Amino acid sequence: MHERDWIMEETKKHTKRSNYHHGDLKTQLIEATRVLVEQKGPDHFSVSEACRVAGVSTAAPYKHFKDKNEMLQEVAVAGMQRQREQMLEEVSVHPRGTLPRIVALGRVYIRFAQKEPGVFRLMFGLSEDHDEHATLSEMGEGTYTAVQQEVAWCRGSEAIEEQDTQRAFLLWSFVHGLSFLLIDGKLAHMNLDFDLEEVLNDVAERVIGPKA
C-alpha cells in the first residue's frame, strides 16, 4: 500500500506531463508490474491496475508489450538477474571447493523466494509462453551449470562429471521444494521450526558427501 502510494508519487512527477507522451512508460510499467506482482501475486496481477498506477490508459502497454504475459516475463528475467548476482556475491566470500559455497547458493535461492515470492513464482513457476520463455530457461540453465561447477570443485575436479550433475540436481530439487513449501505456507501450521542455515548445511553434507 505504501509502496503503491510511492509509485503514484513518482508517477505524478511525470504525470504533470502536458506531454501526452509519457517519456518513460515502459520502465515504469515494468516496475509497477513487479510491485503489483508482489502485492497481489502473479495470478491477481492485472494490466489494468498497472495502468492505473502508471497513470495511463489501459491500451498504452500494448505499444510496448505484446501482451500481459510479456510484461510478466520481463519482470521474471530481471528477477533471474538479481538472483544470479546475489549468488555470485554471496558465494565469492568462501574459497572454492568448500561446502559453505554450496550452502550460500541454497541460501540465496531460498532467501530470494521469501523476499520476493511473487517474482520467484514468475521465475520458477509454469511459464505460459514458449517464446520469451527461452531467455528465462537459458538463464536458469546458466545458474544450474554454475551449481554443477561448484559441486565438481568440491570433488577437487575442474571438469563436471555425471555425478556432479546428479548431485547438483538433488540440491536444486531440495531448495526448490523448500522454497515453494515456505512461500505457499505449507509449513505454516506444522510445528516445524528449523534453522535454515543448519538445514542447508545438513543437506549439503548429505548430498556432497560420499555414496554416489
Place this chain on the structure above:
Amino acid sequence: MHERDWIMEETKKHTKRSNYHHGDLKTQLIEATRVLVEQKGPDHFSVSEACRVAGVSTAAPYKHFKDKNEMLQEVAVAGMQRQREQMLEEVSVHPRGTLPRIVALGRVYIRFAQKEPGVFRLMFGLSEDHDEHATLSEMGEGTYTAVQQEVAWCRGSEAIEEQDTQRAFLLWSFVHGLSFLLIDGKLAHMNLDFDLEEVLNDVAERVIGPKA
C-alpha cells in the same frame, strides 16, 4: 479432447432431461472441473467452460458452490484423498521400517504430480482461500505425519522424535521440489535423464542414513 467428448456424452444421458432439474449437477461439475483443470491448467480453468461441458447455464454452479475457488478446492481435496490412498497401497507391500517404504512414498508423490499435474498444483500450490483451505491443510498434515512415522520406524522406534520430523521434512522438500521441476518443465532442456527409482533410493539412503 477425447475425455471432454466423453464427458459430453455422459452429460447427454442426463441432458435429455426435459427435467429442468439436472439431478446430478454438483457431481458432474466437480468432474468437469477436474478434467478441465488437467486440460488447461488451474489458471485457465473457467467456470463458464465447466458449465458448457455440463450443459447448464453459467449461473447454475452458484447454487452448489460459493464461488469458483470452492469448486477447485473440492477437486483438490478429492485429489489429496486419491494420493493418500495410493500411498497406503504402495507402501503396504513392504515391511515396516525399511527404505523401500520411504521410496514408495516419494514415488507416489511424484507419480501423482506427473499423472495429474493440474490437480497436483491445486493440492500443493498457493491456496487462496483460508476457509476450505483448512481441510486441505489437515489432510496434508496427516500425510506428513505418516511420513514421520515411517522415518521413525526406520530407526526402529515407534515414537516420532525431532530427528524424524527433520528427516521427513528433508524428504518432503525434495520430492516436492522435484515434482514441480518436472511438471513445470524446468528439467526439459537439461540433458538430465535420470532413473527416478534410482534417485529416490539415493535420496532415501542419504537422508535416512546417519549424520543428523
Place this chain on the structure above:
DNA sequence: TTGTAAAGTTAGAGACTCTAACATATGTTA
C-alpha cells in the same frame, strides 16, 4: 392439493484483455 425450498434460468453489472481507429508528439529529410 397446495406451499415451500431446492435447483434451474435469463439478464446484467462490473472487471479484464486486447484490437482498431484516431491523435499527438518527435525527429528526419527535402
Place this chain on the structure above:
DNA sequence: TAACATATGTTAGAGTCTCTAACTTTACAA
C-alpha cells in the same frame, strides 16, 4: 523550415469472465 513518417499516446468497443438478482420450474412434505 515544412512536412512526412514513426513512435507513443487516447478513446471506443468486442468478447470473455465471475458472480448476483430476480424469476421459473420441479420435488416433496404437510
